Amino acid sequence: DVKVTQSSRYLVKRTGEKVFLECVQDMDHENMFWYRQDPGLGLRLIYFSYDVKMKEKGDIPEGYSVSREKKERFSLILESASTNQTSMYLCASSSMDWGGNQPQHFGDGTRLSIL
Amino acid sequence: EDKVVQSPLSLVVHEGDTVTLNCSYEVTNFRSLLWYKQEKKAPTFLFMLTSSGIEKKSGRLSSILDKKELFSILNITATQTGDSAIYLCAVEASGTYKYIFGTGTRLKVLA
Numbered sequence: 383d384v385k386v387t388q389s390s391r392y393l394v395k396r397t398g399e400k401v402f403l404e405c406v407q408d409m410d411h412e413n414m415f416w417y418r419q420d421p422g423l424g425l426r427l428i429y430f431s432y433d434v435k436m437k438e439k440g441d442i443p444e445g446y447s448v449s450r451e452k453k454e455r456f457s458l459i460l461e462s463a464s465t466n467q468t469s470m471y472l473c474a475s476s477s478m479d480w481g482g483n484q485p486q487h488f489g490d491g492t493r494l495s496i497l
Numbered sequence: 498e499d500k501v502v503q504s505p506l507s508l509v510v511h512e513g514d515t516v517t518l519n520c521s522y523e524v525t526n527f528r529s530l531l532w533y534k535q536e537k538k539a540p541t542f543l544f545m546l547t548s549s550g551i552e553k554k555s556g557r558l559s560s561i562l563d564k565k566e567l568f569s570i571l572n573i574t575a576t577q578t579g580d581s582a583i584y585l586c587a588v589e590a591s592g593t594y595k596y597i598f599g600t601g602t603r604l605k606v607l608a
Contacts, residue, residue, distance in 0.1 A: 386539070413594055415595075417598075422600060423600060424585070424598045424599055424600035424601055425585065425587075425598040426598075427595055427596075430594055430595065432594050438594070440595065472539070472540075483528075483529075483589055483593075483594055483596075485531055485542045485545050486531075486542075486587075486596065487539075487542070488533075488539035488540045488541075489539055490538040490539045491538060491539065
């Protein structure tokens with residue numbers, strides 16, 4: 383079974399802090415994704431990566447950056463946290479085959495509160 | 498702009514009822530549509546649909562895709578309280594790595 387592990391279930395930080403959210407997958411998947419989930423807005427893609435050291439902006443990248451130094455690990459960085467970044471953050475991974483992108487597997491999420 | 502719309506936004510039923518959840522989409526170069534179930538934690542994968550008219554089934558859940566009318570439905574028969582969750586629909590466009598998610602349907606099943 384695919385396991386996607388996010389480092390924290392709950393996190394409370396202060397405005398202006400630099401925040402790191404970590405995600406690790408154990409299935410050698412090429413693709414990794416960071417989403418935020420807000421009531422009424424669904425899942426919105428922040429960044430994704432299709433290979434080590436590769437990254438692509440999603441739909442709402444402003445205020446975030448990412449790092450993928452190893453295939454199994456994808457980090458989301460809030461450079462200077464703001465209250466409007468309070469949200470549930472979900473990490474996902476997926477593999478590619480001849481048919482294209484395969485279903486994403488999600489971590490349990492990190493509920494981040496910025497005070 | 499690509500978009501995925503789910504309806505209804507929320508639904509309350511009693512155990513034993515049958516429910517139909519809807520997902521319509523406008524996506525350039527459609528490749529696949531996925532359904533997920535999200536309880537308290539991670540969304541869990543239910544179905545992946547790529548071809549029109551072919552029903553996918555798992556126990557009391559089934560789903561079908563209509564690529565001409567650009568929608569999919571998820572049916573749940575004989576609902577149970579354990580079916581209470583948010584059901585998410587996501588669509589992938591060919592040639593991208595991304596899935597576009599709908600806002601979800603929140604289903605509550607009462608005993």
